[in-house]
Amino acid sequence: MARNTQVAADHNAPPVTRILAEYVANHPSRGWSDAVDHEAHRTFLNWLGCAVGAAKHEAVEAALAAVQVLQPAAQATVLGRSEKVDIASAALLNGISSHTFDFDDTHLKTIIHPAGPVASALLALAEHTGASGREVIDALVLGIDVACRLGNTVYPEHYDRGWHITGTTGMFGAAAGCARLLRLNADQTAMALGIAASQPIGLREQFGTMTKPFHPGAAARAGLMAALMAKHGYTASPKAIEAPRGWAQVVSTKYAWNEVTDQLGERFEISFNSYKPFACGIVIHPSIDACVQLRERGVLPEQVERIELRVHSLVLELTGKKEPADGLQAKFSVYHGCAAGLVFGRAAEEEFADEIVSRPDVVALRRKVVATVDDSIDEASADVTAILVDGRKEHIFVEHAIGSMQKPMSDTDLERKFHGLSDGVLGAARTAALLSACWKLGEAANVAELAAAARQ
Amino acid sequence: MARNTQVAADHNAPPVTRILAEYVANHPSRGWSDAVDHEAHRTFLNWLGCAVGAAKHEAVEAALAAVQVLQPAAQATVLGRSEKVDIASAALLNGISSHTFDFDDTHLKTIIHPAGPVASALLALAEHTGASGREVIDALVLGIDVACRLGNTVYPEHYDRGWHITGTTGMFGAAAGCARLLRLNADQTAMALGIAASQPIGLREQFGTMTKPFHPGAAARAGLMAALMAKHGYTASPKAIEAPRGWAQVVSTKYAWNEVTDQLGERFEISFNSYKPFACGIVIHPSIDACVQLRERGVLPEQVERIELRVHSLVLELTGKKEPADGLQAKFSVYHGCAAGLVFGRAAEEEFADEIVSRPDVVALRRKVVATVDDSIDEASADVTAILVDGRKEHIFVEHAIGSMQKPMSDTDLERKFHGLSDGVLGAARTAALLSACWKLGEAANVAELAAAARQ
Numbered sequence: 001m002a003r004n005t006q007v008a009a010d011h012n013a014p015p016v017t018r019i020l021a022e023y024v025a026n027h028p029s030r031g032w033s034d035a036v037d038h039e040a041h042r043t044f045l046n047w048l049g050c051a052v053g054a055a056k057h058e059a060v061e062a063a064l065a066a067v068q069v070l071q072p073a074a075q076a077t078v079l080g081r082s083e084k085v086d087i088a089s090a091a092l093l094n095g096i097s098s099h100t101f102d103f104d105d106t107h108l109k110t111i112i113h114p115a116g117p118v119a120s121a122l123l124a125l126a127e128h129t130g131a132s133g134r135e136v137i138d139a140l141v142l143g144i145d146v147a148c149r150l151g152n153t154v155y156p157e158h159y160d161r162g163w164h165i166t167g168t169t170g171m172f173g174a175a176a177g178c179a180r181l182l183r184l185n186a187d188q189t190a191m192a193l194g195i196a197a198s199q200p201i202g203l204r205e206q207f208g209t210m211t212k213p214f215h216p217g218a219a220a221r222a223g224l225m226a227a228l229m230a231k232h233g234y235t236a237s238p239k240a241i242e243a244p245r246g247w248a249q250v251v252s253t254k255y256a257w258n259e260v261t262d263q264l265g266e267r268f269e270i271s272f273n274s275y276k277p278f279a280c281g282i283v284i285h286p287s288i289d290a291c292v293q294l295r296e297r298g299v300l301p302e303q304v305e306r307i308e309l310r311v312h313s314l315v316l317e318l319t320g321k322k323e324p325a326d327g328l329q330a331k332f333s334v335y336h337g338c339a340a341g342l343v344f345g346r347a348a349e350e351e352f353a354d355e356i357v358s359r360p361d362v363v364a365l366r367r368k369v370v371a372t373v374d375d376s377i378d379e380a381s382a383d384v385t386a387i388l389v390d391g392r393k394e395h396i397f398v399e400h401a402i403g404s405m406q407k408p409m410s411d412t413d414l415e416r417k418f419h420g421l422s423d424g425v426l427g428a429a430r431t432a433a434l435l436s437a438c439w440k441l442g443e444a445a446n447v448a449e450l451a452a453a454a455r456q
Numbered sequence: 457m458a459r460n461t462q463v464a465a466d467h468n469a470p471p472v473t474r475i476l477a478e479y480v481a482n483h484p485s486r487g488w489s490d491a492v493d494h495e496a497h498r499t500f501l502n503w504l505g506c507a508v509g510a511a512k513h514e515a516v517e518a519a520l521a522a523v524q525v526l527q528p529a530a531q532a533t534v535l536g537r538s539e540k541v542d543i544a545s546a547a548l549l550n551g552i553s554s555h556t557f558d559f560d561d562t563h564l565k566t567i568i569h570p571a572g573p574v575a576s577a578l579l580a581l582a583e584h585t586g587a588s589g590r591e592v593i594d595a596l597v598l599g600i601d602v603a604c605r606l607g608n609t610v611y612p613e614h615y616d617r618g619w620h621i622t623g624t625t626g627m628f629g630a631a632a633g634c635a636r637l638l639r640l641n642a643d644q645t646a647m648a649l650g651i652a653a654s655q656p657i658g659l660r661e662q663f664g665t666m667t668k669p670f671h672p673g674a675a676a677r678a679g680l681m682a683a684l685m686a687k688h689g690y691t692a693s694p695k696a697i698e699a700p701r702g703w704a705q706v707v708s709t710k711y712a713w714n715e716v717t718d719q720l721g722e723r724f725e726i727s728f729n730s731y732k733p734f735a736c737g738i739v740i741h742p743s744i745d746a747c748v749q750l751r752e753r754g755v756l757p758e759q760v761e762r763i764e765l766r767v768h769s770l771v772l773e774l775t776g777k778k779e780p781a782d783g784l785q786a787k788f789s790v791y792h793g794c795a796a797g798l799v800f801g802r803a804a805e806e807e808f809a810d811e812i813v814s815r816p817d818v819v820a821l822r823r824k825v826v827a828t829v830d831d832s833i834d835e836a837s838a839d840v841t842a843i844l845v846d847g848r849k850e851h852i853f854v855e856h857a858i859g860s861m862q863k864p865m866s867d868t869d870l871e872r873k874f875h876g877l878s879d880g881v882l883g884a885a886r887t888a889a890l891l892s893a894c895w896k897l898g899e900a901a902n903v904a905e906l907a908a909a910a911r912q
Binding site for chain 1: 491507640700703711877890
């Protein structure tokens with residue numbers, strides 16, 4: 001899996017985001033000539049005339065019909081809360097919350113987190129339409145297949161270029177799943193995929209901010225709305241994915257079309273989905289797993305002189321934050337991950353709380369972690385040596401971390417993780433009932449009941 | 457302005473959009489193994505737990521606060537119609553309708569249509585908040601400045617790669633304008649720009665479909681929501697535009713940062729905005745103008761043996777459809793544009809009606825147009841020679857078309873165009889009142905009155 005991830009880049013750009021923000025916030029009202037002000041009126045007037053003139057065009061009719069499906073309150077559940085919002089906003093919010101802890105699932109071939117965009121769109125829509133659990137499961141398998149196959153098509157070049165692949169393929173998965181749920185025919189489904197193609201969402205630069213989980217949420221919303229628009233007759237290019245100026249060729253220089261077509265309908269990408277035992281970026285997991293194992297061997301934090309970590313360059317590129325300022329940044333710090341593994345023997349959401357990240361013993365231990373790049377080590381592996389103060393060395397090589405395809409979490413592991421997340425929000429009894437409803441989802445007559453059970 | 461627009465491309469991709477659409481629409485329910493179906497339940501369960509667990513996270517609180525501003529009914533005007541919808545949907549719909557006829561404005565340096573994304577977001581938000589006309593004009597100038605300066609930064613490489621630059625810079629313009637209207641400070645405005653940076657919208661492959669006007673609409677909605685989220689504390693990278701994996705470097709290999717900073721606050725890009733006299737792509741305008749001039753010289757369609765057109769390669773690349781099937785496709789046909797100019801002496805929306813595009817005399821004339829690429833001719837010019845059946849030749853070289861910076865439409869021209877668009881929707885009297893309100897927008901106490909005047 002090792003590969004060159006270096007892309008030519010300008011690291012010395014001026015702070016133009018800041019420059020523009022100050023300009024927009026602070027430039028005086030009417031701080032320009034009369035000619036500029038008149039041009040603004042001409043621009044506004046001309047825009048208004050064009051909009052009024054096209055008000056009855058079929059494109060406007062189709063888009064209006066789609067947004068009118070969004071109704072005020074009480075349309076769809078915001079998971080774990082008491083509020084209900086319109087279905088597009090529910091797709092957005094649940095996509096955000098499911099990825100906020102960086103604790104969700106991973107299609108390891110592409111580092112896509114497929115459920116966020118796809119399931120968030122599906123549950124919001126299904127709750128509103130009263131779809132059955134079987135319809136939701138079918139749409140989930142197919143939607144994830146579409147997103148991950150398109151991810152396979154452009155990965156890794158697309159990701160290396162700087163796109164957050166979860167949101168730049170997720171809108172296809174959400175559109176496909178919602179098209180299926182709405183029972184669109186193939187022509188309409190092609191239009192839904194086409195409308196989605198224009199909306200790749202997500203830059204890796206956002207990692208460590210709230211905009212990272214925004215990506216799957218916005219992709220869920222975009223795909224849901226694309227399917228609704230297609231249902232009402234909105235059109236797009238029928239070659240929007242593959243054309244020379246379609247999605248794949250615009251966002252990537254690699255496009256392996258066979259990844260779409262090979263064994264379609266026989267091999268399902270959801271089979272390659274994995275679930276995180278640790279609440280952080282997947283590339284840190286082997287290192288945490290190794291430190292948990294060191295702890296199980298009896299190594300205590302206070303015995304440690306130094307931890308020598310050898311990992312693939314991608315690990316440090318993605319998660320090389322040496323001094324994370326808070327919990328969100330700590331998710332991108334292999335140093336904190338190692339410290340948490342050794343101190344607590346786990347790295348769930350609690351171990352990424354701000355208080356933990358700044359706790360003196362944790363800070364002291366993470367500063368003892370010395371990471372070295374070794375591209376002969378797979379990015380899914382880690383080589384860890386603890387040098388103890390008494391001179392002893394403990395060495396652990398983790399080829400495949402817990403949660404990987406080779407060492408998957410069991411159903412019981414998943415239930416334990418679910419309780420850890422949900423008990424504090426819904427209580428243990430309701431969490432147990434919700435778990436049971438999830439396992440039986442394929443048989444549910446109406447998925448709205450499960451959604452209601454996930455409301456606070 | 458002449459330049460190489462060739463980008464390496466695969467023109468022989470399989471029809472994967474269609475393949476995936478048929479798969480999603482037609483694959484049988486539960487058409488996979490029990491293991492796959494169980495994995496779907498594990499995927500759903502794991503996703504649900506993550507979402508419930510993060511339900512009270514500050515990211516979810518901020519995003520929820522933003523979407524709760526959307527109150528579906530009666531919030532903002534859909535221009536030229538009787539319906540009102542939530543402000544995000546109004547931004548989307550008015551962005552779509554304003555670009556549907558391809559008749560709006562053009563920042564000629566970048567081929568950005570700046571009002572669609574920016575004004576659509578601003579009017580929807582301002583109508584809801586009760587902002588003054590002065591605030592809207594200020595936000596319009598600044599928002600367009602941000603979008604077009606960022607366009608200058610990456611144009612032409614970004615556009616040549618296949619992005620529809622109106623929607624891939626428009627979300628910045630909408631975010632900046634709405635941030636200004638919401639009186640966000642510089643820190644919050646930087647976050648709004650940062651959230652917007654993850655959402656470039658639009659592929660040139662969509663030209664000729666409803667998804668082209670979707671791009672400015674979706675950019676308007678994305679920018680509006682980005683500003684609302686920033687107002688409620690949602691975070692993004694403060695270097696989202698300029699970082700090595702920020703917007704500019706991900707979507708382009710050209711990033712001329714000085715285009716952002718040079719004369720910022722002194723030179724305003726709205727000064728370089730232009731308005732279309734013809735309801736189609738700007739690159740056809742010189743050819744239409746030439747044919748209108750031929751008609752004014754007395755050349756009649758039935759006298760024409762052949763029309764020899766020499767234009768820059770970009771003209772045929774963008775608008776080379778020889779046999780447009782309907783009005784929408786005809787907007788991308790320089791052949792139809794020439795025929796309309798010569799037959800009608802104009803090319804407003806009516807001349808792109810489906811009936812006109814298929815009228816035998818128009819079809820016959822467009823088939824007599826022979827276009828030749830000549831990259832020594834600027835893309836803003838056209839060289840047209842009519843060869844008449846009697847052997848005479850009439851030659852016209854249009855250096856700058858009507859509507860260009862060098863030959864701008866007058867205020868009276870703009871009013872005539874506005875009446876042509878609006879009279880059939882709102883009636884001539886209300887249209888005249890609306891025009892008057894537009895010219896006085898800078899003095900309006902509450903822009904909601906103007907919005908109401910644009911409702912059917």
